[in-house]
Amino acid sequence: MLYLKKLTYHPPATPIAILKSLNLELAPQQLGLVIGPSGSGKTTFLEILSGLAQATTGGIFWRDQELTPDHLQQLGGLVFQFPERHFCGSTVLDELRMGHPELGSHRVHEALAEVGLANLSLHTPPHALSGGQQRRLALAVQLIRQPSVLMLDEPTAGLDWSMRRQLVTLLAKLKTHWTLLVVTHDAGELLPIADCCWTLKHGELEAVEPATLAHKAVVNQDSFLEKASTAPHP
Ligand SMILES: Nc1ncnc2c1ncn2[C@@H]1O[C@H](COP(=O)(O)OP(=O)(O)O)[C@@H](O)[C@H]1O
Numbered sequence: 001m002l003y004l005k006k007l008t009y010h011p012p013a014t015p016i017a018i019l020k021s022l023n024l025e026l027a028p029q030q031l032g033l034v035i036g037p038s039g040s041g042k043t044t045f046l047e048i049l050s051g052l053a054q055a056t057t058g059g060i061f062w063r064d065q066e067l068t069p070d071h072l073q074q075l076g077g078l079v080f081q082f083p084e085r086h087f088c089g090s091t092v093l094d095e096l097r098m099g100h101p102e103l104g105s106h107r108v109h110e111a112l113a114e115v116g117l118a119n120l121s122l123h124t125p126p127h128a129l130s131g132g133q134q135r136r137l138a139l140a141v142q143l144i145r146q147p148s149v150l151m152l153d154e155p156t157a158g159l160d161w162s163m164r165r166q167l168v169t170l171l172a173k174l175k176t177h178w179t180l181l182v183v184t185h186d187a188g189e190l191l192p193i194a195d196c197c198w199t200l201k202h203g204e205l206e207a208v209e210p211a212t213l214a215h216k217a218v219v220n221q222d223s224f225l226e227k228a229s230t231a232p233h234p
């Protein structure tokens, strides 16, 4: 179980706190979804949870243990927004073993199988993969380290409709083994697979029922379709 207690992030350069006293609980094998507009602090939030930045006040706990940024770096696996831009291995194998040359071929195959890339040649250069395969590889790069919490920053950004569907199906499968925390500005397809949801607005996190948001999304889509169908043809 991951707990956040009154987590605040207020860098000296900013007049007001970016994250204000956030509380959150995430149970194992659940998918938690944080939805917030651009600039609301989602990436900053994941940077703190993955130990890349340090909270100003408040704590992050795993079961009863308070976690330091070092612990968080070991426990967490962060998949950046547009992770394919950070690939630096010359082959799929290099990319997976980056910083972990000790990982054996069993772990490599297991990680690729988890993300549906079992048939991929290990010698393929990452940049030669399709967009959807690159996103899967980026997930495998984190999963191979067996993180306690897999965090994803805007995982559907920049994907077309069919790749988004495939990614959502994959995340739904992954949450049967792993604990996932996803941040996004576009909850659309992710809502149906979320177990718990929060909105992040002006640095404040508020729990919401996924079902309530899903209903709103449908209503918004209906009114959009209504407008589209009543709009005069050009
Ligand atoms: N260390 C920092 N110092 C000053 N401002 C920061 C710092 N980290 C993040 N910010 C600001 O916090 C806001 C939230 O950024 P970000 O976490 O990237 O939002 P999101 O991912 O939701 O778009 C932005 O306005 C960003 O410029």
Ligand SMILES: [Mg+2]
Pocket (backbone or CB within 6 Å): 042, 043, 044, 081, 153
């Ligand atoms: Mg962001």
